[in-house]
Amino acid sequence: MYFPFNQSGSKGYSADYEKRMLNWADSVLAANSDRKAILVAHSTLSRPKVTTSGDKPGDGDNSQQSNFTKQGKGIYEMAKNHPNVFLMLGGHIAGEGFRKDTHNGNVIKTYLSDYQSRQSPPYSGAKDRNGGSGTMRLMRLNKTKQKISILTFTPQPNGTVIKEEDGDSKFTDALYN
Structure with missing residues (x-):
């Protein structure tokens, strides 16, 4: 289920649209x-202060939870009442982040991944931002092993791949708890 950008305090924000969007999502989640x-x-999330993952690969490790954005908090407040929701994803703020929330025994994990402000490899320090040079996040959900595995990488024109190895770019976690 996708929610377009409609964040309180931002240009074009509509409280009525937010209410209708959350009511629609609530009904779809209940019906399914x-x-x-x-x-x-x-x-959904801001980037935690302990990571440098905004404009180049960072050194984060998911040890400090991110805060919800205004829109992310509103979506979570609706979603937490639905035990079928287990994962929330978002971007908007450059970098990587994570949080885990539990409500009435239901765990919802939320991930931030946004690479649009990334410099081109090899990250020389120049502010050469080109949309992240195609940086992507691969998420593998393994229901049998109850695991989610995350890998962040940047394909190169010569066919090689630069893999990010820091703890908020490459990790495995429990899928539902």
Whole structure:
């Protein structure tokens, strides 16, 4: 389920649209309570202060939880009442982040991944930003092993791949708790 950008305090924000969007999502999640749900929004989390992952690969490790953005908090407040929601994804703020919230025994993990401000490899320090040079995040969900594996990488024109190895770019975690 996808939520377009509509964040309180931002240009074009509509409280009425937010209310209708959250009511719609609430009804879809309730009608499909027997199915696992992943919620994707343009804006869910801010980047934690301990990471440098904004304009180049960082040194984060998921040890400090990110804060919700205004839009992310509103979506979470609706979603936390649906035990079928287990994952929320978003971007908008350059970098990587993570948080884990539990409500009435249901765990929802939220990830930030946004590479649009990334410099081109080899990250010489120049402010050569070109949309992240194609940096991507691969998420593998393994229901059998109950694991989610994350890998962040940048394909190169010569066919090689630069893999990010820091703790908020490459990791494995429990899928549902």
